[in-house]
Amino acid sequence: MNTALKQHNKNHLRAAQLKELEILKAIDQVCRNNDIPYWLDSGTLLGAVRHGGFIPWDDDVDICIPLEDIPRFVEAAKKELPNHLFVQNKETDPTYNITYVKVRDNNSFIVEPDYDFQQPYHKGLFVDIFPTTDYPAISPKRIRKFAREYNKAYFILNRKHDYSMRSTAEFFYFGFRKLYFKLCWNLSYKFFGKGDKYGFIPSCSWFGNMHLKETIFPLKEIEFEGISLMCPNDNDTYLKDLFGDYMQLPPEEKRVGHSVFFTHDLSL
Incomplete structure (x- = not known):
């Protein structure tokens, strides 16, 4: 600035x-x-x-x-x-x-x-x-891993792309990663229920x-x-x-x- x-x-x-x-x-x-x-x-x-x-x-x-x-x-x-x-x-x-x-x-x-x-x-x-929201009843370490991976994928997917072969590959790779970790996150609620973290x-x-x-x-x-x-x-x-x-x-x-x-x- x-x-x-x-x-x-x-x-x-x-x-x-x-x-x-x-x-x-x-x-x-x-x-x-x-x-x-x-x-x-x-x-x-x-x-x-x-x-x-x-x-x-x-x-x-x-x-x-x-x-x-x-x-x-x-x-x-x-x-x-x-x-x-x-x-x-x-x-x-x-x-x-x-x-x-x-x-x-x-x-x-x-x-x-x-x-x-x-x-x-x-x-x-x-x-x-x-x-x-309530976080699932899993360890804080596991929660932080979910967060780290999800946020990385989210950042990559929302930045400006030049539509090169590399950026297109990144888009699909991190799009899959984002969906995968969100699915795991949602399944954590199903198998472990809500925990005491918010x-x-x-x-x-x-x-x-x-x-x-x-x-x-x-x-x-x-x-x-x-x-x-x-x-x-x-x-x-x-x-x-x-x-x-x-x-x-x-x-x-x-x-x-x-x-x-x-x-x-x-x-x-």
Whole structure:
């Protein structure tokens, strides 16, 4: 990223965070209105615990909703969210190849890395909503192996291809691997049942990060930027699962956001 873009993002970061906070507040209201469980995840939860809100250099928001509650959330959000907020998934925005839900603010704009910007999908600032589920009753080592192999195949299949003989061979090989590991994953439930671990579904990029269900449930409230939102029951264990010594600040050079470019108000 060039210096001008870095300076632009730095100048507009707080305004973008506050725009994302408004999206988050609207999602929270939909979930409370419809008894849909959700909780802050990843850097958003870390920000709440360590900073009382956003990590100062962070520019995205992540929450989790159980997989079985995602359809209810999508339907309720379509009806209850303000008109400028858009519920984005493969059904509502077919040109955007994601396997989870985003809620976007159509009055803003963001360029994300690793996405085909030429496609006409909605590009507003957003909140990521990751579906989570029970993992099968197999060892954590086996779960991590599934995750490693599945994520590798998923990455290869979703990157840009030049359609050479090599890329075509990769496409078929990793397509088979992806189907094979997903079949094994599903059969694990059949033979071993549900276990005591909880995590992202296989098609999410963080598939394989796992928590004990008792670490998450029952949910509780936490203050985030002056408002009350939902979080895991044991934030300390949850964050250690993700980050280890999460209270240790990263080096200065790693205090950067995720996006390439954003503006919080298209009228500017």
